Amino acid sequence: MEKIYNFIDVFSGCGGLSYGLEQAGFRCLLGIDHDKDAIETFKLNHKDAETYCGDVRDLKNSMIKDLLQGESVDLVVGGPPCQGFSTIGKGNSDDPRNFLFLEFVRIVRLAKPKAVVIENVTGLLANKNKDVLKKIFSIFEDLGYQLDARVLSSDEYGVPEKRRRTIIIGCKEGMQPIFPTPSHGERGTKKVATVKDAFKSIKKKATYNDPATAQVKNDLDRKRLKYIPEGCGIRYKKDQEAYLPKSLHYDVIWEELREGRFRQTKLQRLSYSSPSFTILTSRTMYYHPIECRYLTAREAASIQSFPWDFHFVGSTTSVFKQIGNAVPVKMATAIGNALRESLSGKVLSIDKNKDFKKYAFHYNKEIAV
Template sequence: MDKSFAPIAVDLFCGCGGVTEGLKQAGFTVIAAVDNNSICYKTYILNHPNVTFFNKDIRKTSAQSIKKLLCGQKLDLLVVCAPCQPFSRLNKSVKPDERVYLILQSIRFARVLRPQYIFFENVPGLSKNNIVMDTLKGGLEKLGYVLTSPVVVDAADYEVPQRRARCIIVASQKKVDPFILPPPVTPNGNRKTVRQTIADLPEAPIGENFEDPLHFSRKHSSKALERLRHISHDGGSRNELPASLVLACHKKLEDAGEPKHYCDVYGRMRWDSVSPTLTTGCTDITKGRYAHPCKDRAITLREAALLQTFPLTYKFSGTPGEVAMQIGNAVPVNLVKNLAGAFLPKGEK
C-alpha cells in the first residue's frame, strides 16, 4: 500500500500504544492519540514519536484540535478502548465508578471528526450495562451511525498466544460498507502457543539485565521458590503443594469447606497452549497462573509483552510495576492488526 494514501486513524484511551502498533502494522496512519496517564505517555512516544499525543483527561480534550490535524482529509477509523475496570467481573467494588461513562465521550468526538467507522473494544461486561449501551447507541444513531450487536471474541483466535475474551462493537456511517468480523486467523487447534512465543528467549538473570531491561527475573522469597519447586513443569498448579506449603488463606477456606479459590495462584503456564489472560499482576505468581512453564520464577516483563504480541523491540517506560500495569491493560497488538483489515478500503487489504 502507498503510505501516502494510507487510511487515517485516531486512538482514544491509547494506553501504552498496543492499538496504535496494531493499526500501523495493518497499514493505517495514526495521527492522534489520547490518554491521561503520564507513564503511558512516555512509553507511547518512545515507540510512536510521529503521532500527536494529547496527555490529558478525555473530557478536557478538544475534538476540534484533532480535527485540525486531519487537514481536510476524512477520518477512516476512530478507536475507543475506554477503561475496562468498571465493566470487569473482577471489579467487586459497589462504589460508583465515574469511568463507566468515559466511553460516551466517543459521541462528542464522532460529532466533530465524522469517522467512517468507530471501533469499540472492551471486556464482555460492557454489553451488560444497559444504561451505557442504550446511551451510546442512541447518541451515535442520531449522528447517522449504525451499530453492530456486541460480539465477544477470543484474542487467541487472532494470532494472540493468550486466552483473552473481548467485546467488539463497531459503528459505521450508513454510506459505507457494514463491518464484518474477520474469521479466526488461529482457530482452536491452530493457536499460537507459549512455546512459540517465549521459548527462544535467553535465560533471564535475577535483577538487572543490561541487554534487555524488561527480561529479568523477580527476586522471589525463599518460601515462594520452595513452593515453585513442588509444582510440576508445564501446567502444574498449587494443588500439588504439600500441606506445609499451602498458603494460610487457602487452608482456612478449604478447612471451612469453601470451594477452591484462585486455583491459578502459583500455577505454571503450559508450553503448548495459550497463556491465561494477562492482568496488571502478570509477573506476580501470587496473582494468577503466571509462573514460567519450567523455570522456578514468574514470567518476565518481556515475556508478558511478547504474550501480548508487542514486538521484541517495543520499549516501555516506568518502574517494573508500572510496566506490568501497561502490559496488562494493553489491547493485544495482533488482535488489532487482524481485525483492522476489515476497515481498510477495498483494494487495500
C-alpha cells in the first residue's frame, strides 16, 4: 500500500492543484483562501479537509495548529504572489505581495513539511525577475530546502489546454526535486487531448452547462460570429477581409493600430481538433468552436481537466474566475506523481532530466528559458 502524504494548500482557490494531488494519492488537510465562493467550492470537493476563508495574515499559528488537529504535514503547496520582491530596494518595500509571500513562508516554517510546491506565471523565470528568484531560493535554502524550477506546459500532461506555468519544487536534505516527464505530445507517448475530448467528457447532468447562460449579447458580434470558421478569429486586416462581409467590418483604421493588429484576437473560436488556448478568468475571451456563443462554465472547467462532477459554487462570473485561476487538475496529478518519487527519496539521473534542460533554473546560475 502506497504511503499517503498530507498537505496544506495555501491560496488554494477552488482547489485545482489540491484536487489533482489527491488523485495522485495525497491527502489535503487544510485549504486557505480569501475568496468565499472559491472556499465553498473547495469544501464541496475536499470533504475531509479543513478550510479557512479570510486574509491569511489573520490566520494565526495557533489557529493553524488547531485546524491541523495534530496531523503531520508532508507538503505545503500554493500560488503565493512572488513578483513583489522585485520592488524591494526600489522605494516600495511595502508592496502587499511581499507580505503574502512571506505568509506562505511562515506556514512552511510552522508546518515543517518535507517538500514545498510554488506555482506561478512563466514570467517569474524571465531575466528581469532574476533577483526575485534569487531571493525566493535564498529564503527556502535558509529553511533547509533544495529548490528547482521549471516551466511546465499542461498539454504535455493530458490537459486539453495549452497553459504554461512556473512550478518550483523544494525538498529537504536527502530528497531531490523531481518533475513529471511529459506524457503527451511530441515529448510524450500519447496524443495531446483536444477540445473535442474535453467536451465529450461532460455528462448531461453536469451543472453550469446550460448554453442559455453563454449567449453573446452584442448583436453585431453575434452577426459577425456566424462568419468565423472553427479555430479562427479577427486580429489582422487580412482576417477581416477573409471572413467578414464589408457590412460587418470593424470601424477601425488598421494602419493606425499598433503593429497593425488588435491587441487581443476578437471572436476567437476554439478548434475541436486542438488543445484550447489558456483559459482565463473572463468568460468573453473565447467562443465555441462551431456554435455562436461563448463557452459554458462547465466547458471551460472541462478544458481545465476538472471532471464533470466537480462541483462549483457561485455565479457564472464567479465560477469562471475560479476556473481561470486554477491549476489544471491533470497537470497537478502529474506533479503529484513526481512528488511521490521525491518524497520517497528517489534520485534521478541527469539523463532522465535532460528534456527539461532549457527550462531549468538554479539561483546561482543564469536563467535559461
